[in-house]
Amino acid sequence: MTRGGIALSGALLLTCLFPFVAATFYTELATKVMILAIFALSLDLLVGYTGLVSFGHAAYFGVGAYALGLLAPKYEAANLWLTLPAAVLFAGLAALAVGALVVRVKGIYFIMVTLAFAQMFYFVFHDTKFGRGSDGISINVKPVAAIGSLVPFDLGNSTHVYFLILAALVGVFVFLRLLLRSPFGRALQGICSNEQRMRSLGFPVYRYKLASFAIAGALAGLAGYLSALQFGFVNPELLSWHQSGNVLLMLILGGLGTLYGAVVGAFAFVAMEEIFSSLTTHWQLLLGATIIALVLALPGGLASVKNRFRRTLVGETDVD
Amino acid sequence: MTEPILATQGLSRRFGGLTAAASVAIELHRGRLHALLGPNGAGKTTLLNLLSGELRASAGTIRYKGRDITHLSPDRRARIGIGRSYQKTNIFPAFSAFENTRLAAQARFPRAAHLFSDALAYAPVCDAARRALESTGLLESAGRIAATLGHGEQRQLELAMVLATAPEILLLDEPLAGMGAEEAGRMVGLLRALAPEHAILLVEHDMDAVFALADTITVMVNGQVLESGPPAQIRASAAVREAYLGDGALP
Numbered sequence: 092m093t094r095g096g097i098a099l100s101g102a103l104l105l106t107c108l109f110p111f112v113a114a115t116f117y118t119e120l121a122t123k124v125m126i127l128a129i130f131a132l133s134l135d136l137l138v139g140y141t142g143l144v145s146f147g148h149a150a151y152f153g154v155g156a157y158a159l160g161l162l163a164p165k166y167e168a169a170n171l172w173l174t175l176p177a178a179v180l181f182a183g184l185a186a187l188a189v190g191a192l193v194v195r196v197k198g199i200y201f202i203m204v205t206l207a208f209a210q211m212f213y214f215v216f217h218d219t220k221f222g223r224g225s226d227g228i229s230i231n232v233k234p235v236a237a238i239g240s241l242v243p244f245d246l247g248n249s250t251h252v253y254f255l256i257l258a259a260l261v262g263v264f265v266f267l268r269l270l271l272r273s274p275f276g277r278a279l280q281g282i283c284s285n286e287q288r289m290r291s292l293g294f295p296v297y298r299y300k301l302a303s304f305a306i307a308g309a310l311a312g313l314a315g316y317l318s319a320l321q322f323g324f325v326n327p328e329l330l331s332w333h334q335s336g337n338v339l340l341m342l343i344l345g346g347l348g349t350l351y352g353a354v355v356g357a358f359a360f361v362a363m364e365e366i367f368s369s370l371t372t373h374w375q376l377l378l379g380a381t382i383i384a385l386v387l388a389l390p391g392g393l394a395s396v397k398n399r400f401r402r403t404l405v406g407e408t409d410v411d
Numbered sequence: 412m413t414e415p416i417l418a419t420q421g422l423s424r425r426f427g428g429l430t431a432a433a434s435v436a437i438e439l440h441r442g443r444l445h446a447l448l449g450p451n452g453a454g455k456t457t458l459l460n461l462l463s464g465e466l467r468a469s470a471g472t473i474r475y476k477g478r479d480i481t482h483l484s485p486d487r488r489a490r491i492g493i494g495r496s497y498q499k500t501n502i503f504p505a506f507s508a509f510e511n512t513r514l515a516a517q518a519r520f521p522r523a524a525h526l527f528s529d530a531l532a533y534a535p536v537c538d539a540a541r542r543a544l545e546s547t548g549l550l551e552s553a554g555r556i557a558a559t560l561g562h563g564e565q566r567q568l569e570l571a572m573v574l575a576t577a578p579e580i581l582l583l584d585e586p587l588a589g590m591g592a593e594e595a596g597r598m599v600g601l602l603r604a605l606a607p608e609h610a611i612l613l614v615e616h617d618m619d620a621v622f623a624l625a626d627t628i629t630v631m632v633n634g635q636v637l638e639s640g641p642p643a644q645i646r647a648s649a650a651v652r653e654a655y656l657g658d659g660a661l662p
Contacts, residue, residue, distance in 0.1 A: 269527045272529055272531070273526050273527050274525050274528070274530040274533065275525060276526075276530075277517070278514065278517065281503055284503045284504070284505055287501070288501050288502070288572075290485050291463060291485055291489055291501075292515045292518045292576055293487075293489030293490040
């Protein structure tokens with residue numbers, strides 16, 4: 092087994108043991124981190140591997156969350172196995188529709204139009220009867236994971252939810268790993284590196300970018316759904332540009348274009364949020380300053396620490 | 412005379428008041444190397460961009476195998492067999508030389524869109540990539556990151572990527588630019604070897620190479636075709652001497 096493999100297995104083992112030793116508060120906090128990690132991973136496919144900097148990714152997170160909020164009956168439990176795929180599908184379709192228009196646009200304009208679409212989504216949920224306005228929707232009855240009469244786990248139990256979301260995170264991680272080494276994933280990375288050359292080699296770049304945008308949206312929808320499941324509540328703030336900005340920050344903090352960077356970034360972001368907000372009411376100032384310092388000190392994000400450390404120790408190059 | 416594989420008629424491109432290509436008629440034949448000469452700004456690269464689809468024609472038509480491709484997108488043109496290389500090296504600098512050519516080869520295979528198979532496990536694409544590296548003399552550098560290759564090697568990689576897409580037409584923009592004598596010699600040999608199986612349009616400033624390789628030479632000045640014909644005719648042409656080459660410049 093490689094050193095990376097050992098580190099990964101160790102991390103996974105610790106993650107599995109965590110809910111049995113930690114207080115419920117920390118189990119739920121770790122669950123939130125994992126949901127954000129899925130969200131950050133989905134954005135990494137776009138920003139880190141396709142070269143599309145979306146500043147409106149929260150829209151699809153929100154669509155996934157609202158899918159549960161709107162599909163859940165008022166006095167009965169929604170079924171996880173029906174509502175979860177529906178949420179992923181809706182978010183993916185929303186991203187497909189928006190993507191069809193926006194992936195033609197480049198650079199700063201792409202950032203602006205993705206933001207504009209996310210704002211439109213925000214106001215759809217904020218200002219219409221359909222979205223139930225700024226108060227959002229409470230999911231009064233926890234969904235159930237029933238398959239017929241069999242209920243494999245209890246979504247009211249925070250340890251069970253923890254493991255469900257851990258499984259989702261591992262699943263998304265493996266999914267993206269496989270995707271990125273496939274011909275499709277390698278074409279995305281080619282587009283990220285040199286779009287014009289990809290086109291002249293014969294790649295229909297638009298279709299590749301659109302597929303990437305839709306897949307990233309669907310995965311963000313999964314994260315949004317899980318968030319609604321955990322908190323039992325959705326509101327338009329889930330789609331706000333703050334949320335889009337935060338997930339970008341997590342990604343930049345962790346390191347673009349590395350999958351584990353997205354996970355590390357989500358963890359570091361929430362950890363800093365918790366620590367700073369316990370210290371001072373002006374914690375956002377502290378958070379901002381720390382992120383700026385970290386980005387300046389580590390342009391490759393936290394994920395680059397390993398390489399830097401190794402380089403200074405044995406003078407190895409960046410080429411892995 | 413056989414049917415040309417590619418032919419243009421009245422092909423023009425204007426940028427505002429400037430006419431970069433004015434009613435150009437040119438023919439490419441399989442097995443023949445057609446060289447394009449002309450001073451800087453004559454419209455040679457503009458013509459390549461029109462043929463590869465990176466520029467839209469203002470007027471005129473391009474026919475490829477009898478089909479009108481004037482309005483086809485660059486990626487479609489590449490997929491039907493029109494490959495081009497660039498004057499300024501245009502590669503994927505962070506990828507290995509092998510991955511550069513493997514991606515190029517992938518463009519021509521329908522399995523390219525597969526989502527979950529391992530790209531490296533698909534032998535036809537990997538073989539095509541390896542053959543392209545081999546023919547350009549880069550096989551030993553296959554594992555190196557493209558950015559770390561020397562200038563000459565990057566030029567070879569530039570061509571290897573085009574070859575990996577298995578094109579029928581090669582549009583080559585100054586493949587010898589900046590190469591040392593030895594590298595240039597190898598490249599001339601490679602172009603000669605490629606000529607029988609391809610239709611080549613070569614833009615090149617190296618006169619020795621052009622006159623040694625070309626079956627037909629077209630001289631462009633100010634976006635217009637000044638003269639077109641076999642090398643002997645171009646060498647003897649008074650108009651070409653006067654307008655472009657200057658007395659005694661021809662080998």
